[in-house]
Amino acid sequence: MSADITERSTVAVDFAGPYGLSIDGKLIETNKSFDVFNPATNEVLAQAPEGTAEHMEAAIAAAKRAFPAWSAMDADARGALVEAYADALDAHKEELITLLTQEQGKPRHSMAKGEVEAAIHWVREVGKRRLPVEVIEDTDSHVVEVHHTPLGVVGAITPWNFPVLLGLWKVAPCLVTGNTMVMKPSPYTPLCTLRFGEIAQQVFPAGVLNIVSGGNDLGQQMTEHPDIAKISFTGSTATGKKVMASGSTNLKRITLELGGNDAAIVLADADWQAIVPTLFWAAFGNSGQWCIASKRLYVHRSIHAQFVEAFVAYARDIKVGDGMDPATGLGPIQNRMQFGKLKDLFADVKANGYDVPLGGEIDESLAGNFVPVTIVNNPPEDSRIVKEEPFGPILPIIAFDDVEEVIAKANDSPFGLAGSVWGRDRDAAIAVAKRLETGTVWVNEIHLHGIDVPFGGHKQSGLGVENGREGLAEFTNTKTYMFKK
Structure with a gap:
């Protein structure tokens, strides 16, 4: 059984806890939780909610319900909300930096500060980006246009090394191009992600961004689910191969940012x-x-x-x-x-x-x-x-x-x-x-x-790209229109 901790209109972000899942615009508590450790002490930092298959189903269903209205919204209106999200994150910047250091370990004054500030900047700037219509042909008798249309529900699986930056790298382009999202953070570093999901509830319509923390079984559920159109995964090459294999069940679009040497x-x-x-x-x-x-x-x-x-x-x-x-x-x-x-x-x-x-x-x-x-x-x-x-x-x-x-x-x-x-x-x-x-x-x-600089790997370091125009396009289908005049 799950219960609403708070209604969306009265969300108060408390970084000390408790932590809940973000599903359909509500903060959801769970019957079970798991320990999150501070790697500098190996002491328990907090308890994170352990989502179940039922929670994941509810999150995917919520994202699916939210998709028609969100995708139909004017692109500038969506972009304005994404920029507003950056402002909401910025209001909690200091708490996010501290929490990031406590759950990930990186120095607060340098890399944690840099990660959170870069992530907020990314969200704000991506909110301003658009994929233009490309006119291939326009003659007296015929027009050919190439449009980019949203895919639907995107599943995002994020790693433990840069949980804030690499999570928000996925959120901003996904939402600005008209998709909705369900995100599963690494069980090693779920706390910042749960909090930026909670902050999102104050900005976006219910179901547009959902966060479900828990074990690896939830990731497999996402990659196999018929209602998820795309998986955006950052992690190891070995796991990326498994994501690609399980995503083939319904020919999901896949972006993989994997290992390197x-x-x-x-x-x-x-x-x-x-x-x-x-x-x-x-x-x-x-x-x-x-x-x-x-x-x-x-x-x-x-x-x-x-x-x-x-x-x-x-x-x-x-x-x-x-x-x-x-x-x-x-x-x-x-x-x-x-x-x-x-x-x-x-x-x-x-x-x-x-x-x-x-x-x-x-x-x-x-x-x-x-x-x-x-x-x-x-x-x-x-x-x-x-x-x-x-x-x-x-x-x-x-x-x-x-x-x-x-x-x-x-x-x-x-x-x-x-x-x-x-x-x-x-x-x-x-x-x-x-x-x-x-x-x-x-x-x-x-x-x-850079916001406009594509980033991706060759060989077994990945598939597809993030950032830039190419990264935005990864969250869309190419749709060609031809009109006889």
């Missing part, structure tokens, strides 16, 4: 001293828990030894600790599952006797999921630390001798999400960048994104 290439002429801090944060930001982290750092052999020495010196000064501490540079690993995977990878590095000039030993006596900044110097190309995506604060720095060699090594991966090239000769660096088999490549910069 991004290579950063530092050419012989690079101003390497100046870019050490940039490349450190490119690799270790969010404690390495992001798909586009630089996970393989290739440095030309002529500067490799000096680069490693400078990189280690910089890294030594970065504090790993509780994200609520203003002195913390890197927070804990978000969950015990990922912590265990990193322990196994660290054990492999140690067992093989690789050169580890910094870190390498995880202190399991600490209460939180803390993993030290670790640098592995010149491991073999076929080692696990080079071939696998670690998703943690460990980085191999590998020497290379020539451009052809490093391009081949960078491309020798089932992943193809992003990469970067660094060198004073801009044309030469761009020439290398053009040969990388990735969806995004930066030259002498990294991790720049």
Whole structure:
């Protein structure tokens, strides 16, 4: 049985709890709940509502009921509501930042603040975007137009590493293009998502945005459900394959943003001293828990030894600790599952006797999921630390001798999400960048994104794109009209 905690018109957002599901414009309590842990202490932070199959059915039904009126609404009216949603989120910005740090672990003063502020900016700006009608032909006798029409109910499944940003990346384009949504957050980090769902109830018509937290069975229910027209998933490649397979039952549209093993290439002429801090944060930001982290750092052999020495010196000064501490540079690993995977990878590095000039030993006596900044110097190309995506604060720095060699090594991966090239000769660096088999490549910069810049992976790093005009179009069907005059 479920009960209404509050009517939509009287929603009061209390970030201390209790937390409820957002279904059909109401906050719903559940009979069961599950623990959400603070990864800096491994203490229970809050209880999250455990949605059932019945809750998910109710959410999908609500989104389906809301779709006809929402999709028929004038696009500018929808966009205005999406912008109003950004304002409502902004009013709770500080609470969201604190809650994000407490449930995810990232430092409040840096990455948590940046994530929430970027997410609100994204919602506001996407609310202003439209997909125009394209006129293919307009003669005295005939007109051909291409329109973009909404799909229906979209199911969104979001990850634990950037739960606010990657969740709202899906919400804004989905709603502005006329779809409705049911979102399932990661059970590791459901709290911010539940709260931004609650905030949405104050802005959107009932059923337009629904949030159901719970176990992985709810995700499978979404991907198989005949009333969901599209799945937008961010997570691991292994899970993405399962999403794609189960979504095939009714030929769902699918967007998959999956894993990566991004290579950063530092050419012989690079101003390497100046870019050490940039490349450190490119690799270790969010404690390495992001798909586009630089996970393989290739440095030309002529500067490799000096680069490693400078990189280690910089890294030594970065504090790993509780994200609520203003002195913390890197927070804990978000969950015990990922912590265990990193322990196994660290054990492999140690067992093989690789050169580890910094870190390498995880202190399991600490209460939180803390993993030290670790640098592995010149491991073999076929080692696990080079071939696998670690998703943690460990980085191999590998020497290379020539451009052809490093391009081949960078491309020798089932992943193809992003990469970067660094060198004073801009044309030469761009020439290398053009040969990388990735969806995004930066030259002498990294991790720049934009509202109008499409982002997606090649190979097993994903399917489709987010952001930009292409990202908006992912939430629509292309519909061609032909008129005889």
